[in-house]
Amino acid sequence: MKAVRYHQYGDSGVLAHEDVPTPEAGPGQVLVKVTATSFNPADAMLRAGYLKEVLPLELPHVPGVDVTGSVAGIGAGVTGWAEGDAVAAFLPLTADGASAEYALAPAEVLAAVPEGVDLVDAAALPGVGLTALQALFEHGGLQAGQRVLVNGAGGAVGGYAVQLAHRAGAVVTATASPRSADRVRGHGADEIIDYTAAPVAEAARGGFDVVVNLAPNPPEEIAALAGLTADGGVLISATTEPPAEPGRGVRTVRMAVRSDADQLAGLLARVATGDLKIDVADRRPLAELAAVHAQADQGGLAGKTVIVA
Secondary structure, three states: OEEEEEOOOOOHHHEEEEEOOOOOOOOOEEEEEEEEEEOOHHHHHHHHOOOOOOOOOOOOEOOOOEEEEEEEEEOOOOOOOOOOOEEEEEOOOOOOOOOEOEEEEEHHHOEEOOOOOOHHHHOOOHHHHHHHHHHHHHHOOOOOOOEEEEEOOOOHHHHHHHHHHHHOOOEEEEEEOHHHHHHHHHOOOOEEEEOOOOOHHHHOOOOEEEEEEOOOOOHHHHHHHHHHEEEEEEEEEOOOOOOOOOOOOOEEEEOOOOOOHHHHHHHHHHHHHOOOOOOOOEEEEHHHHHHHHHHHHOOOOOOOEEEEO
């Protein structure tokens, strides 16, 4: 089969589109015929070696933590799946990923993709959708009527955070640049702050019950976000480490997304009913993955790019 992998850490030039053996499903595993994966910033950070102390990889490594496709093989002990079933998953970060024609997945991370959900577009959902869901509801405990600030709403995670918070009955303030403002407003933001015009801490009215930070901030900016959080509220950051004890009963969380098949199945069901919209900025063939990484390294990748196997 064809796969993209790297044999050493480095820039996008280490990514090679090459022939590799097709894997076989072992105990507890499912072999997935890949329809698509997507680019995540974590893929580039792993490739560059920035995370090798905490997330060491066995090289050569196949990137791609999101996957959609169909069941092509079932390992010993696996029940509940049949060949041909449409599936999606957020794969373990340190295992070989889905930038290939076939990929292995632990059976417990797989979610069924409902009829009517496009398998290519659905590859843009797992990691970012789970991040938004877990930030808002697991860590933030968001409830109807509360005020939420989504900082970095123009990004892939931010779009889902705005949609999910709006659907939950929250009052949503979102930060976005002018180029993404209309899209964010369409997702349900009640107020949009143009962070390119003024610092968020100056433009926003404070007292947010939940603040979700999805932008890379220097320490002074994340501290300012804590200052916008209501007494007893919560600041969740998926990027910069937040201040440990900002006072006023404010709780802070530095979160990391985890795979959850039930949550992913719920998100996909909402896509099927039209309650959640998947945003795809670009679709590229597997052979162009190195070019996608290069574009991302140069800061030129906007929105979510799906990689079609």
